[in-house]
Amino acid sequence: MSRRVVTLAHYYTEPHIQQMADKVGDSLELSLYAKECEADTIVFAGVRFMAETAKILNPQAEVILPDRGSTCSLVTQTDVTALKAWRESYPDHVHVSYINSSAEHKALSDWIVTSRNVDDIIAHLYAEGKKVIFSPDRNMGAYLNFQYDYDMPLWSAVCEVHDKFNQAALDEAFAAIAGDKYLIAHPESPLPVLQKADYVGSTSGMLNWIKAYNQAPDAVIFVATEDGILYNMRKARPDLKIEQAPIYSGCQCNQCPYMKLNTQQAVERAQAGEGIRIDYLSDAQMDAARLPIERMLEFSRRYYQ
Ligand code: 13P
Numbered sequence: 157m158s159r160r161v162v163t164l165a166h167y168y169t170e171p172h173i174q175q176m177a178d179k180v181g182d183s184l185e186l187s188l189y190a191k192e193c194e195a196d197t198i199v200f201a202g203v204r205f206m207a208e209t210a211k212i213l214n215p216q217a218e219v220i221l222p223d224r225g226s227t228c229s230l231v232t233q234t235d236v237t238a239l240k241a242w243r244e245s246y247p248d249h250v251h252v253s254y255i256n257s258s259a260e261h262k263a264l265s266d267w268i269v270t271s272r273n274v275d276d277i278i279a280h281l282y283a284e285g286k287k288v289i290f291s292p293d294r295n296m297g298a299y300l301n302f303q304y305d306y307d308m309p310l311w312s313a314v315c316e317v318h319d320k321f322n323q324a325a326l327d328e329a330f331a332a333i334a335g336d337k338y339l340i341a342h343p344e345s346p347l348p349v350l351q352k353a354d355y356v357g358s359t360s361g362m363l364n365w366i367k368a369y370n371q372a373p374d375a376v377i378f379v380a381t382e383d384g385i386l387y388n389m390r391k392a393r394p395d396l397k398i399e400q401a402p403i404y405s406g407c408q409c410n411q412c413p414y415m416k417l418n419t420q421q422a423v424e425r426a427q428a429g430e431g432i433r434i435d436y437l438s439d440a441q442m443d444a445a446r447l448p449i450e451r452m453l454e455f456s457r458r459y460y461q
């Protein structure tokens with residue numbers, strides 16, 4: 157019998173990589189798909205923490221990451237030994253971690269969240285009277301503290317792509333447009349950018365906002381996130397003026413260098429069985445990391461279905 161190979165791609169991969177995939181989605185959608193798909197091999201055209209999550213949720217499957225270098229700055233900026241000491245300094249707090257974290261990091265967490273469900277899960281914990289610490293994304297945590305008046309102590313790592321968006325560049329771009337303009341943004345962006353945004357949400361949340369848009373037809377809609385998803389947005393609504401939010405650094409491309417390592421050649425090699433096998437996590441490590449992820453999936457099943 158032939159191997160059943162399922163290819164998953166995140167919205168930040170190039171359009172031709174998305175076209176090679178069985179499923180394209182945000183982190184939550186891809187995690188759920190990885191857990192439930194009947195695959196012998198899952199090729200994950202995304203970054204390492206996503207492939208690790210797929211392996212943790214579907215340990216029977218062989219999971220392959222096309223390129224060794226596909227990491228994430230939220231992972232590389234987090235020293236897990238220091239994180240453990242930080243977590244232990246808040247013994248009476250619940251530790252909520254963003255899914256953009258290593259398996260070791262997840263194992264030190266009580267809950268995992270994605271940008272899709274982070275607001276609801278933390279609101280639920282506060283409603284239960286819990287005290288919360290949040291890691292690793294400082295920008296996302298600062299936004300939640302501001303938006304809901306929380307007082308969560310925050311770990312300090314950032315997404316190197318989203319952290320480049322800034323208010324001054326946006327103010328300049330807005331001033332150059334006489335008509336209507338909007339900003340939608342991913343919550344990994346800095347707080348002053350998020351405070352300016354008409355909508356803040358996950359990649360699929362922003363895509364859904366674009367699909368449902370029914371305001372001024374001539375407005376310019378700036379998008380503060382990685383540029384891969386602009387393909388999906390323009391395909392869904394070719395009638396709209398959708399622009400990347402500007403940044404003030406040398407390159408204006410807003411690209412995640414780690415996602416873009418998923419080249420056609422690398423994905424094809426992975427589909428043929430080559431690439432980085434996610435086979436280095438012990439059963440104990442996977443069990444410890446699965447617990448807080450399953451808590452999130454169970455919450456999502458109860459609250460969103
Ligand atoms: P989403 O879960 O919104 O797809 O975000 C993943 C990510 O890495 C954003 O930089």
Ligand code: SF4
Pocket residue numbers: 203227228229230256315316317318344382412413414415
């Ligand atoms: Fe990580 Fe940022 Fe790339 Fe997302 S865009 S994978 S948070 S470095």
